[in-house]
Amino acid sequence: MSRTTPAVPSRSDAVRNRRLLLDAAARTFAERGVEVSIGEIAQCAGVGKGTVFRHFSSKADLLAAIMLGMLDELESAGTALLEAGDPALALRDFMAAGVEIFVRDRAFCEVVGRPSLQSEQVREAIHRLRDVAEELTARARRQGAVRPDVTGTDVVLLLSGIQHTAAPLLVTEPEAWRRYLELAFDGITADTRRSLPYPPPRRLPLASPDAQVDG
Amino acid sequence: MSRTTPAVPSRSDAVRNRRLLLDAAARTFAERGVEVSIGEIAQCAGVGKGTVFRHFSSKADLLAAIMLGMLDELESAGTALLEAGDPALALRDFMAAGVEIFVRDRAFCEVVGRPSLQSEQVREAIHRLRDVAEELTARARRQGAVRPDVTGTDVVLLLSGIQHTAAPLLVTEPEAWRRYLELAFDGITADTRRSLPYPPPRRLPLASPDAQVDG
Amino acid sequence: MSRTTPAVPSRSDAVRNRRLLLDAAARTFAERGVEVSIGEIAQCAGVGKGTVFRHFSSKADLLAAIMLGMLDELESAGTALLEAGDPALALRDFMAAGVEIFVRDRAFCEVVGRPSLQSEQVREAIHRLRDVAEELTARARRQGAVRPDVTGTDVVLLLSGIQHTAAPLLVTEPEAWRRYLELAFDGITADTRRSLPYPPPRRLPLASPDAQVDG
Amino acid sequence: MSRTTPAVPSRSDAVRNRRLLLDAAARTFAERGVEVSIGEIAQCAGVGKGTVFRHFSSKADLLAAIMLGMLDELESAGTALLEAGDPALALRDFMAAGVEIFVRDRAFCEVVGRPSLQSEQVREAIHRLRDVAEELTARARRQGAVRPDVTGTDVVLLLSGIQHTAAPLLVTEPEAWRRYLELAFDGITADTRRSLPYPPPRRLPLASPDAQVDG
DNA sequence: CATGAATGAGAGTTCATTCAT
DNA sequence: GATGAATGAACTCTCATTCAT
Numbered sequence: 029m030s031r032t033t034p035a036v037p038s039r040s041d042a043v044r045n046r047r048l049l050l051d052a053a054a055r056t057f058a059e060r061g062v063e064v065s066i067g068e069i070a071q072c073a074g075v076g077k078g079t080v081f082r083h084f085s086s087k088a089d090l091l092a093a094i095m096l097g098m099l100d101e102l103e104s105a106g107t108a109l110l111e112a113g114d115p116a117l118a119l120r121d122f123m124a125a126g127v128e129i130f131v132r133d134r135a136f137c138e139v140v141g142r143p144s145l146q147s148e149q150v151r152e153a154i155h156r157l158r159d160v161a162e163e164l165t166a167r168a169r170r171q172g173a174v175r176p177d178v179t180g181t182d183v184v185l186l187l188s189g190i191q192h193t194a195a196p197l198l199v200t201e202p203e204a205w206r207r208y209l210e211l212a213f214d215g216i217t218a219d220t221r222r223s224l225p226y227p228p229p230r231r232l233p234l235a236s237p238d239a240q241v242d243g
Numbered sequence: 244m245s246r247t248t249p250a251v252p253s254r255s256d257a258v259r260n261r262r263l264l265l266d267a268a269a270r271t272f273a274e275r276g277v278e279v280s281i282g283e284i285a286q287c288a289g290v291g292k293g294t295v296f297r298h299f300s301s302k303a304d305l306l307a308a309i310m311l312g313m314l315d316e317l318e319s320a321g322t323a324l325l326e327a328g329d330p331a332l333a334l335r336d337f338m339a340a341g342v343e344i345f346v347r348d349r350a351f352c353e354v355v356g357r358p359s360l361q362s363e364q365v366r367e368a369i370h371r372l373r374d375v376a377e378e379l380t381a382r383a384r385r386q387g388a389v390r391p392d393v394t395g396t397d398v399v400l401l402l403s404g405i406q407h408t409a410a411p412l413l414v415t416e417p418e419a420w421r422r423y424l425e426l427a428f429d430g431i432t433a434d435t436r437r438s439l440p441y442p443p444p445r446r447l448p449l450a451s452p453d454a455q456v457d458g
Numbered sequence: 459m460s461r462t463t464p465a466v467p468s469r470s471d472a473v474r475n476r477r478l479l480l481d482a483a484a485r486t487f488a489e490r491g492v493e494v495s496i497g498e499i500a501q502c503a504g505v506g507k508g509t510v511f512r513h514f515s516s517k518a519d520l521l522a523a524i525m526l527g528m529l530d531e532l533e534s535a536g537t538a539l540l541e542a543g544d545p546a547l548a549l550r551d552f553m554a555a556g557v558e559i560f561v562r563d564r565a566f567c568e569v570v571g572r573p574s575l576q577s578e579q580v581r582e583a584i585h586r587l588r589d590v591a592e593e594l595t596a597r598a599r600r601q602g603a604v605r606p607d608v609t610g611t612d613v614v615l616l617l618s619g620i621q622h623t624a625a626p627l628l629v630t631e632p633e634a635w636r637r638y639l640e641l642a643f644d645g646i647t648a649d650t651r652r653s654l655p656y657p658p659p660r661r662l663p664l665a666s667p668d669a670q671v672d673g
Numbered sequence: 674m675s676r677t678t679p680a681v682p683s684r685s686d687a688v689r690n691r692r693l694l695l696d697a698a699a700r701t702f703a704e705r706g707v708e709v710s711i712g713e714i715a716q717c718a719g720v721g722k723g724t725v726f727r728h729f730s731s732k733a734d735l736l737a738a739i740m741l742g743m744l745d746e747l748e749s750a751g752t753a754l755l756e757a758g759d760p761a762l763a764l765r766d767f768m769a770a771g772v773e774i775f776v777r778d779r780a781f782c783e784v785v786g787r788p789s790l791q792s793e794q795v796r797e798a799i800h801r802l803r804d805v806a807e808e809l810t811a812r813a814r815r816q817g818a819v820r821p822d823v824t825g826t827d828v829v830l831l832l833s834g835i836q837h838t839a840a841p842l843l844v845t846e847p848e849a850w851r852r853y854l855e856l857a858f859d860g861i862t863a864d865t866r867r868s869l870p871y872p873p874p875r876r877l878p879l880a881s882p883d884a885q886v887d888g
Numbered sequence: 889c890a891t892g893a894a895t896g897a898g899a900g901t902t903c904a905t906t907c908a909t
Numbered sequence: 910g911a912t913g914a915a916t917g918a919a920c921t922c923t924c925a926t927t928c929a930t
Contacts (some may be wrong), residue, residue, distance in 0.1 A: 182423075182426075185409065185423070186408055186426075188407055188408065189404045189405060190404060192403055192406075193400045193403065201441075207439045207440065208400070208401075210430075211430035215428075215429045224422050226418060226421040227422075229412050231415070
């Protein structure tokens with residue numbers, strides 16, 4: 029996919045530029061989607077176009093780096109919530125944190141939906157996130173707070189689904205996702221004898237034979 | 244945006260090519276999203292690039308034609324279900340029909356989710372769809388089968404959300420959306436005194452400051 | 459240049475269509491230049507695009523046919539004026555007739571200026587026109603009404619020059635060319651001992667190695 | 674029409690390429706008219722197609738840059754001639770300079786003659802040129818060296834007319850325009866009581882309802 | 889290291905011309 | 910004979926990526 033993105037640089041200006049770039053890219057992708065050009069991102073970060081490619085060996089790599097940041101952030105939040113007293117509340121807080129991150133970044137969702145854009149690292153981060161979600165869900169499940177056949181994979185998938193449900197409203201009502209989070213949470217905590225009509229997903233398939241991203 | 248897309252042609256070869264084109268475009272957009280090039284669609288339909296532009300005066304027009312077909316299909320399904328005996332079941336069937344269309348078609352989701360891709364006609368069709376959804380929801384609501392504060396707009400938004408929830412699984416488990424439809428349905432029919440923490444969306448905002456699709 | 463444009467057809471509807479086309483093309487070229495598309499001309503003539511190519515085997519041929527019509531018209535006018543009583547007046551009337559024809563048709567000038575657009579037939583017609591102009595000029599010269607070293611070729615060239623001088627004004631002042639015709643005529647009839655600083659053109663070179671017109 | 678064409682660059686290679694490009698474009702436009710493609714110009718300059726668009730944000734901008742250069746050159750020549758001792762000679766020299774530029778450049782004529790090709794900047798430059806021509810003409814007029822009703826606008830229009838008169842000859846006789854300049858000059862300096870049969874142009878109409886040039 | 893100039897593949901779109909109906 | 914559908918080369922312009930400065 030890409031040569032290999034250089035690791036985090038050591039020189040202080042390089043570190044600063046990397047930060048600048050990630051922020052600018054996140055903001056720009058968030059506002060306008062994955063189609064914004066590298067040139068715009070560079071300009072928005074106040075650096076030259078070449079600098080983008082020094083730090084990230086392709087547009088796909090830049091996207092992956094942003095994804096990674098967000099996934100890590102959410103994973104940390106989830107890990108912290110494992111310590112929380114109320115498992116059901118912890119699960120709900122985790123989902124709220126996740127949707128909020130997704131909502132902040134429109135590109136995130138586009139990328140999660142497109143396996144072709146994902147790097148190996150992103151896939152690994154998603155799997156780690158799924159593991160944390162599984163632990164949180166298991167705790168709540170054990171308490172009887174969620175349906176017995178709801179899994180951590182379900183929870184992760186729902187994050188993206190909730191964001192997409194609310195997406196068209198977010199321009200005018202940035203908090204509207206809370207409505208759909210509640211609906212979804214009521215769905216997974218519904219006191220119902222019926223189990224769901226389709227079995228829980230076994231795997232979270234993220235690889236794909238699609239063509240490369242080109243821009 | 245477009246000069247004016249010629250109406251359905253009368254000559255038999257033209258009719259055939261138009262059909263070929265719509266099918267190829269629907270399939271290609273469905274599989275790979277709105278970014279597929281006109282050239283690929285043409286090739287896939289076995290016609291020359293120019294023929295695409297004879298039938299649809301721009302890429303946006305072609306996309307709109309396909310969207311309109313699907314939206315109309317779903318609207319019809321909804322209208323038919325207004326006659327059904329069981330309002331709750333009718334609503335669920337409508338949602339199933341909707342998600343199934345979304346699932347079939349990746350471009351559909353992109354267009355519905357991205358105002359910048361929408362033509363006026365598409366917006367109108369979405370609004371008509373929302374109206375049908377509202378009627379179906381109202382019937383179920385009157386019966387006490389769904390929460391009092393759930394609206395037709397919620398239902399339409401959920402269609403896309405459910406599809407996105409299941410999206411990563413669809414490659415390996417094409418029916419997985421049924422699981423999340425059930426979850427969502429349980430969410431909107433949950434017997435809960437709490438009303439949702441965020442008020443129902445007033446409007447379905449589909450206009451956008453973005454530039455129109457160009458290619 | 460072109461296969462061979464079919465001669466004037468015999469069937470009455472074909473004759474009518476040919477007339478319709480020539481008129482529409484002349485009018486359209488005149489108004490908007492040689493860049494108008496064949497499709498527009500066809501539409502403007504109320505016939506199909508195919509019909510244009512039945513009558514004229516290429517766009518260049520259509521242009522040539524129009525040119526020929528105008529050149530013939532002017533040649534006839536010139537021939538008639540050979541009989542006029544006042545040679546100077548006859549020459550001036552000839553020039554007025556010529557400029558008026560040029561002014562009527564913007565494309566005419568573009569074509570006359572671009573040897574690549576000219577067919578053999580057009581070149582021949584221009585040479586015939588030059589011969590008539592030469593006769594008219596010779597008569598006036600013999601009377602002492604024009605400078606001794608002014609030739610028929612000069613006169614023909616001036617027609618196009620006068621038209622171009624006035625061109626930018628013609629939209630708002632369609633008769634403005636009369637001003638520049640007068641200036642030019644005063645120039646060639648000026649009572650001056652000096653002969654012109656550059657000898658009269660020997661030939662009217664109209665062939666060219668330029669690329670073909672394509673449209 | 675154009676985003677904004679970047680100013681003259683500072684890096685030496687860019688400066689060189691910009692020069693190469695302007696020269697190639699000027700030469701190519703001059704020889705073959707405004708219809709030459711950007712691709713050809715790029716090839717002719719020995720650079721990639723993209724480089725053209727880096728330096729000039731559209732074809733129209735490139736054309737405008739070249740036109741502006743020539744118009745400024747001529748305006749400067751005119752301004753310098755305002756200091757000349759002999760007003761009539763100065764006017765003639767100005768016209769000679771102008772025709773020479775026109776003769777060198779076929780695109781120049783097309784642009785000046787076709788309002789649809791003009792940018793605002795070009796129109797302004799033409800108006801400045803007209804003002805200089807008016808001063809030169811006024812000086813000559815005050816001396817009685819030119820007809821009382823000949824204006825600077827006439828002079829500017831004549832530049833193009835003279836070029837077009839000589840155009841067909843220029844391939845074989847590149848200096849032939851001097852003949853027609855003399856004729857025209859004798860026309861505007863003719864010692865005649867008659868005023869011209871059509872009043873002087875009030876304005877130099879350069880705006881147009883036509884679409885802008887696109888390529 | 890940072891820069892932004894250069895590149896060229898590829899996008900959407902137009903249109904003269906051909907040819908099946 | 911007339912039509913207009915099909916074609917595909919050509920055009921302008923964009924942008925990820927490379928590389929000289």
